[in-house]
Amino acid sequence: MLTELRRQVGDALAEALDEAGYDADPDLEDPPEGVDADIASPVAFKLSGDPTAIADELASAVSLDDRPLIGWVGTQGPYLNFRASELYFERVLGSATDDGYPTLPEKDETIVLEHTSANPTGPLHIGRARNPVIGDSLARVMRAAGYDVTVEYYVNDMGRQVATITWALDEFDEDDVADLDGRDKGDHDVVRYYRRANEVLEGEEGEEYAERAEREIDELLQALEDGEEGALEHVGETVDRCLEGQLESLERLGASYDGFVRESGYVLDGTVDGVASRLKADSRSYEEDDAYALDLTDWGIDKELVFVRADGTSLYTTRDIAYHIDKFERSDRAVDVLGEDHKLQARQLAAALDALGYDRDPESVFYSFVSLPEGQMSTREGNVVNLDDLLDEAVDRARAEIEKRADDRDRDVDEVEETARAVGIGAVRYDIVARQPQKSITFRWDEALNFDGQHAPYVQYVGARASGIGQKTDAKPADPSDAVAELEAPEERALIRKIGELSAVVEDSADELAPHRLATYSRELAERFNEFYRDCPVMNADEDTKRARLALVTASRVAIERSLGLIGVETPEAM
Incomplete structure (x- = not known):
């Protein structure tokens, strides 16, 4: 209801400004504590002349005709003050008996809101719990404000981490991995295999074994990049196993999604190759040791963006560019909820999209991490609270x-x-x-x-x-x-x-x-x-x-x- 009162006050003051010959916006704000008013305006400060005299002039020029929610207008020094009418109070009580309160007009604007999109490598932990909470709350608020919002989860089914877990699930039996917490969920299950694989890759069981594991994981990654159906299905089973457990936790938290978008889709349909080709054609791109990178100096970023590896495979950011191009084609706005450690990545993404000719950026909401009084958490060290x-x-x-x-x-x-x-x-x-x-x-x-x-x-x-x-x-x-x-x-x-x-x-x-x-x-x-x-x-x-x-x-x-x-x-x- 206050939004409608604001609108009526804004219209009335804009009309008074126009009639008095002033070129200025109404500039509405909440009155300070102790002032008997519902809406105030300091607009007189911005106009040439005596602010107090101008405020009195504007108050006299304000018309309340067809503005039934405004009960009174007056001044206090250079400020214009507006009070709500009795009808306003009646409408507040009347409208607030509906469980849909408040009802705001629909906006002709579509939004794709992406949040959480955690790597499917284990259970979600408290450190990043802000992502689904902020993202889900934003979706609820923006829908209530009249926006058409689609909430998406971007599924990483192409990266080295999921390939590593898939390799470990093939390599080890249940008895070969440690039981971390006894919780029977897919996300808690795969992290045990992930840690076991990392022990091998770090050479704890011999250099020869580590080299074989590295080679087999690289072969699986290449098969994914080549779009081999068997490899995609095999890794997809690993991803789904973890994602199912993560979504169970998110459902407990109250977060929900309208759709799940997989990275592999943009590789299979050629979008990623198209992005790489277009970036290679940019004069700011260069090749070094068979890898391709985009120089970001023009955007004030010291670190270049590598978009194709030396082995010809794409990187997460390359696939993320493809995803955002898709978002732009499907919506008026793209909103991302990201941890503060993704700020550089977000700047690189925006620069790459600009280089590709897109004149708008994703809107990013960055959050700091959650910790416990005992201190910070480290996923790599296993010092986490799930x-x-x-x-x-x-x-x-x-x-x-x-x-x-x-x-x-x-x-x-x-x-x-x-x-x-x-x-x-x-x-x-x-x-x-x-x-x-x-x-x-x-x-x-x-x-x-x-x-x-x-x-x-x-x-x-x-x-x-x-x-x-x-x-x-x-x-x-x-x-x-x-x-x-x-x-x-x-x-x-x-x-x-x-x-x-x-x-x-x-x-x-x-x-x-x-x-x-x-x-x-x-x-x-x-x-x-x-x-x-x-x-x-x-x-x-x-x-x-x-x-x-x-x-x-x-x-x-x-x-x-x-x-x-x-x-x-x-x-x-x-x-």
Whole structure:
């Protein structure tokens, strides 16, 4: 609803600026704390003359005709301030009773959003858990903002790592590899073979054995590059074995995909060869020791881009270029969620696409990694915490906390388990998405599962409280116009305003590729609700006030559930 109020204010101020002869945009912003307004504009500062006099001039010129959501316009020094009308408050309460709230107009823009795309070499670990959480949250937010979003997972079925695992699966029996954690999943299974293969390749079992293994892996890679059907099917079985386990973990985390795109497809259909030929024809490309590279000096990048190896095979980046060309042909925008260690690769990719004549770049959201208080993790050294273990621990700790708070209440076992799952997984997602992606995270259990702090369980608990209030009475919520007439307390009005902000937060989060804004909003909304609940009794109020406040409670519950849902966090009915 705030988006519509913004639009009406923007139109009114733009019209006033035009009539007064000023060439400037309205420049709307949130008013500072303590100012009794819903939208402010500092536009007078940008115009030639006395800003205070200009602000008064513009306020007098603003027309509220056909702008029913604006109730008042005035000035405070050089600032123009706008307040919402009573109709605005009525519409907030009315629209926020729908589980689809907020409804934003569809945008005529298609987006391919790629996230996670982990190498199929083992289980996902906590270090990169931000990728699916940020990516999935972005998809939810952008869809809510009206975009047509397709979420894709780019499957690496051509690289040396998967060839190495395939070789190891052929070479070793089950008894030849160590059992790392006993978890019966394909992704946990293949990593055992991967580590066993690396022991051989590093010469731990003799130089002759290492050379044979290297030779056989290279032969498999060449067969893949040549598009040999048997080799592709064989490696594909390895990839699927790992990917199935990874997707099981991602499903637990709440992430989903619309499609899976395999690297091999771009080799088989000739796209990769076409990319290599076009890059070779570029004057900035050169050959050295039978390999081909693109000099990136013109793009301010010191490191060249090697796009064909000396043995004639392509590299991951070459295939990634082909994938992005395909994305460009299928969508208006391509958005990639990448770890901070991929920044150079992303710059090289953008430069190569520019060299090939494409006038737009992929939009990249970079994230810093997650660590535990004990320190950083290393995949190569095996010093990792797997995502599966993290999620198990989250649910176990949530269950213990819920049981501790249940006192003597008789609670159904399945209900407790479902609540523990929602709270535990929600705590992980919220704690990861709540920080700006570029900021590093040290994941701490005492913070993530804090029912009283600024984390998911606190917001979930407020949502459950709002849900419980409506279940304690047979009274029906008042209709929006009657409710607003009763809801005059500052805490009530502040809560309605906060509910109305959700549409603007969704739009801004989508525009800025910043899902963390939804986490901040949900926490602020929960705080406003608690202030209202503390100072404005619902059940003990007179009948008219009770029904008005029940309408506000219902709208609050929907807004809390929706704001959490947009970042993939569920709101249990009871906690």
